[in-house]
Amino acid sequence: MEANTRSTGRLPAAFLTPGSSSFMDFLAEHSPELLPGRRTLPAVQGAIEVPHGTTIVATTFPGGVVLAGDRRATMGNMIAQRDIEKVFPADEYSAVGIAGTAGLAVEMVKLFQLELEHFEKVEGTQLSLEGKANRLSTMIRSNLGMAMQGLAVVPLFAGWDVDREKGRIFSYDVTGGRSEEQGYAATGSGSLFARGSMKKLYREDLTEQQAVTLVVQALYDAADDDSATGGPDVARRIYPIVTVITEDGFRRLTEAEASDVSRAVLERRMDRPDGPRAELL
Amino acid sequence: MSTPFYVSPQQAMADRAEYARKGIARGRSLVVMQYADGIVFVGENPSRALHKFSEIYDRIGFAAAGKYNEYENLRIGGVRYADLRGYTYDRDDVTARGLANVYAQTLGTIFSSAGEKPYEVELVVAEVGSSPEGDQIYRLPHDGSIVDEHGSVAVGGNAEQIGSFLDQRHRDGMSLAEALKLAVQALSRDTNGSEREIPAERLEVAVLDRTRPQSRKFKRIVGRQLARLLAAREPATAPTDAVGDEAEGPEGSEE
Numbered sequence: 357m358e359a360n361t362r363s364t365g366r367l368p369a370a371f372l373t374p375g376s377s378s379f380m381d382f383l384a385e386h387s388p389e390l391l392p393g394r395r396t397l398p399a400v401q402g403a404i405e406v407p408h409g410t411t412i413v414a415t416t417f418p419g420g421v422v423l424a425g426d427r428r429a430t431m432g433n434m435i436a437q438r439d440i441e442k443v444f445p446a447d448e449y450s451a452v453g454i455a456g457t458a459g460l461a462v463e464m465v466k467l468f469q470l471e472l473e474h475f476e477k478v479e480g481t482q483l484s485l486e487g488k489a490n491r492l493s494t495m496i497r498s499n500l501g502m503a504m505q506g507l508a509v510v511p512l513f514a515g516w517d518v519d520r521e522k523g524r525i526f527s528y529d530v531t532g533g534r535s536e537e538q539g540y541a542a543t544g545s546g547s548l549f550a551r552g553s554m555k556k557l558y559r560e561d562l563t564e565q566q567a568v569t570l571v572v573q574a575l576y577d578a579a580d581d582d583s584a585t586g587g588p589d590v591a592r593r594i595y596p597i598v599t600v601i602t603e604d605g606f607r608r609l610t611e612a613e614a615s616d617v618s619r620a621v622l623e624r625r626m627d628r629p630d631g632p633r634a635e636l637l
Numbered sequence: 638m639s640t641p642f643y644v645s646p647q648q649a650m651a652d653r654a655e656y657a658r659k660g661i662a663r664g665r666s667l668v669v670m671q672y673a674d675g676i677v678f679v680g681e682n683p684s685r686a687l688h689k690f691s692e693i694y695d696r697i698g699f700a701a702a703g704k705y706n707e708y709e710n711l712r713i714g715g716v717r718y719a720d721l722r723g724y725t726y727d728r729d730d731v732t733a734r735g736l737a738n739v740y741a742q743t744l745g746t747i748f749s750s751a752g753e754k755p756y757e758v759e760l761v762v763a764e765v766g767s768s769p770e771g772d773q774i775y776r777l778p779h780d781g782s783i784v785d786e787h788g789s790v791a792v793g794g795n796a797e798q799i800g801s802f803l804d805q806r807h808r809d810g811m812s813l814a815e816a817l818k819l820a821v822q823a824l825s826r827d828t829n830g831s832e833r834e835i836p837a838e839r840l841e842v843a844v845l846d847r848t849r850p851q852s853r854k855f856k857r858i859v860g861r862q863l864a865r866l867l868a869a870r871e872p873a874t875a876p877t878d879a880v881g882d883e884a885e886g887p888e889g890s891e892e
Contacts, residue, residue, distance in 0.1 A: 365742035371714040372743075379724075382717055390724070470724055473853075477692050477716050 379474035380467065380495075392463055393498025397505055404506065407436035409461060411546035411578045411585040412443065412453035412512045414525045415558060416539060417567040420602035421523025423514040424571040425453045426546070426579060427594050428586030438586065443597045445606045447472040450488055450515025451599050455544030457507040464495055464509055471495075485517040489526040489534055497532030512543045516601045523601060540570075546578030546585035553577035556634040568598055568609065572617050573631055588618035653748065653755045657779035660757025661703040666793030667761075668823060669700050669786075670807060671772050672816035675765045675846045675854065679820035680793075682841035690843040692855035694719040694731045696765050698845045702793035703758035703779075711740065711760065728852070733764030737775040737783055745781020755779060759792040765845035765854050769809065791823070799823045814869035817842065821867070837864050 370386040383391050407429040414423045425442040428435060436458075443453040444465045452468060454461035471491055476482050483491070492513055499509055513526040525537040540558050542550040553574040562570065572588075575596050579587035588595050595614040600607050609617075625631060644652075667680030667689055678690040678700050690700045693715050701708035718739055719731045740760055748755045760777040776784040776792060784790075789807040791799035802823045811819070825835050842858040849856065858866065 365739070366746040367711075367714045367718060367739055367743045371717045372710050374710060374713065379717075379720055383721075386717075387721070466724070470720055474716065474720050477720075478713055480686070480688065480691070 377475045377478040378491075379471050380491075382474075391498070392460065392467065393495075393501075395502075397502060397507075400505065405432050406507070407431050407440075407458040408584070409440060409442045409455050409458045409544065411542065411544040411550055411575060411582065412455050413542045413547075413550045413554065413571045413574045413578075414453070414512055414514045414537075414540065415554060415562070415567050415570055415574075416523040416525060417562040417564060418560075419523070420516060420564060420567075420600055421514045421525060422564075422567045422571050422598065422600050423451045423453050423512065423525075424568075424575060424596050424598040426575050426586045426596050427589070428584065429458050430584045433583075435586075438589065438592065439594045441597055443599050443608075444469070445599070445608070446488065446513070446515070447476070447482065448605045449482070449518060449601060450485065450513065451601055451606055452492065453512045453514075453543070454509060455511070455547075456509040457502075460499065460502060460507055461509040461511065464499070464511070468492055468495060482518075484519065485515050485524060488515065489513055489536075492526075493528065493532045493534045495532075496528050496530070500531060503530040510543050512541060514601060516603055516605075518603075521603065540574075542574065542578075544585070546575075546582035549581045550574040550578040553631070557632065564600060564602070568600065568617055569621065571598060572596060572621050576621055576625065577631060588622060590619070590622065649751070650749075654780060657748070657755045657757050661759050661779060661792075662794040664702045664704070664793050666791055666795045666799050666824060667700055667702055668789065668791050668799065668803065668820040669761045669763055669774055670789040670803070670811075670816050670820055671769060671774070671787075671809070672811045672813050673769070674813065674848050675844055676763045676772055676774065677813060677816050677820065678761075678763075678841075678843045679817060679824065680841050681824055681835050681839055683839050689841055690857075692853065693736065693762070694723065695728060695852050696845065696854050697731065697733050697736060698763050698765075698843065698855050700761040700763070700792070701758055702796075703756070707756045708758045708760065711743070711756070711758065714743070715740065715762075733762050733773045733775060737762045737777060740777050741781045741783045743781075744777060744779060748780045759796075761786075761790060761792055763845060765847050767847060795826075795828055798826065798828065802826060813844065814866045817866050818869075837867055 388394050409429050412425040423443055427439050429437040429440040446452045446469055452465055508530045510528055517524050525541045526534055527537050527541045527543060528534055540554040557570050576587055579585040595618045598609040598614055665681045669678050680689045682689050691712055693699045699712050699715060715736055723731045744756055747753045756779055762775045764773045766772050774786040774790055776786050776790050789803040806819055825832050842863055844856055845854045846856055
């Protein structure tokens with residue numbers, strides 16, 4: 357599988373075959389055992405306990421999109437990790453947040469990042485945002501066998517569409533079904549509560565700063581009602597990961613910035629534990 | 638069946654080498670050079686889409702002179718090699734030395750196998766380090782040998798002359814504008830010693846810039862930024878004229 361272990365040391369033919377710009381296609385041809393979807397699982401009784409990532413939220417604002425995630429991974433009723441990172445840059449103009457089986461999801465993201473970078477290097481241009489979203493769809497679908505056995509990966513994909521000049525969000529189901537979300541979206545175990553929260557707080561003219569506050573509020577509400585979602589941990593200085601994608605590209609809020617927003621939200625919740633109140637009519 | 642003429646192995650290899658060299662000499666020369674903040678690639682290339690230089694991996698760039706279809710094939714092979722290696726191990730485990738080795742084996746095997754046409758290409762694989770001492774430049778001629786170069790290197794038709802011109806004038810710690818101007822000066826000298834002007838729109842320029850905050854250090858310099866660097870009057874006082882991200886994305890944008 358490594359290029360220079362072949363007898364002559366020269367690049368094997370698969371490396372020099374022109375055609376596909378997809379790294380996954382190349383893997384399928386050259387070393388299919390490295391592709392995540394090709395593994396067969398032994399039949400197991402019941403669900404196996406592995407770390408699961410939980411809530412991811414996203415919202416658009418004029419000028420970009422915000423994607424954020426809490427930091428908790430759970431294994432059954434245990435907290436497996438307090439400071440897991442579940443939001444990753446996919447490339448310069450997009451990011452992906454993952455909910456579901458953590459190990460598989462991280463591997464999927466790694467391959468997805470490489471797929472986009474590989475295409476860009478070979479072709480000299482980036483994939484369109486739709487193209488990227490479709491690639492991710494294919495990857496989730498190839499995990500369907502695992503998903504049926506309880507090892508699902510359900511990401512949320514957000515990015516800046518360079519052609520349409522706006523931020524867009526795509527959500528997925530376990531079968532790879534893709535749908536574009538308008539305004540806001542959430543995935544993972546706390547997504548019900550996060551979505552309810554965002555429904556009341558979202559408006560079309562959010563500034564970037566407000567959009568960041570909105571996702572932190574939504575994550576707080578999710579953590580409030582879902583035991584698998586972690587809230588801001590002030591004592592350990594663990595705050596949600598918040599990323600912003602605008603026409604300037606991907607940016608992850610520094611720890612100081614994330615801490616400021618989280619503390620501001622926390623501060624207001626001291627007076628009003630349920631958070632900001634929406635109009636009745 | 639008639640008996641084929643006997644050709645001595647020396648003669649056969651010499652013929653193949655000459656065939657390859659002639660092919661490479663038809664291509665235009667290009668220059669790869671160290672400067673204070675990294676490594677700069679400069680070449681004359683009338684095409685905006687068919688590149689002579691490109692990104693292989695985070696810190697590794699690729700330059701080639703000779704036949705386009707052959708080096709494009711090798712380039713994609715290199716990208717696949719690097720991405721596979723980074724995926725199997727870690728991004729830090731992809732090195733220019735490893736890549737140069739694989740290229741050398743590939744070129745060498747093809748060159749010495751009588752059944753295959755030798756590649757008419759000469760490659761440069763460069764890796765930018767975190768400091769100038771860590772920079773690596775490897776030149777790979779058509780026969781699969783590897784030459785570890787320092788400072789500057791020229792490949793292509795007129796390489797020898799350009800190389801010696803550069804050797805005399807290149808020094809460590811040049812600013813990007815200085816290095817770029819020296820490279821253009823070297824490229825615009827004809828074989829007969831006369832000079833011609835190469836307009837900015839016929840130049841292809843790219844850098845591996847160690848000061849770039851992103852992990853991918855490769856960047857094309859195009860359009861206004863290139864014009865500004867070429868117009869820069871005098872050796873800038875500060876050796877660091879950082880490459881601003883005027884054109885977004887590691888690949889830059891064609892203007």
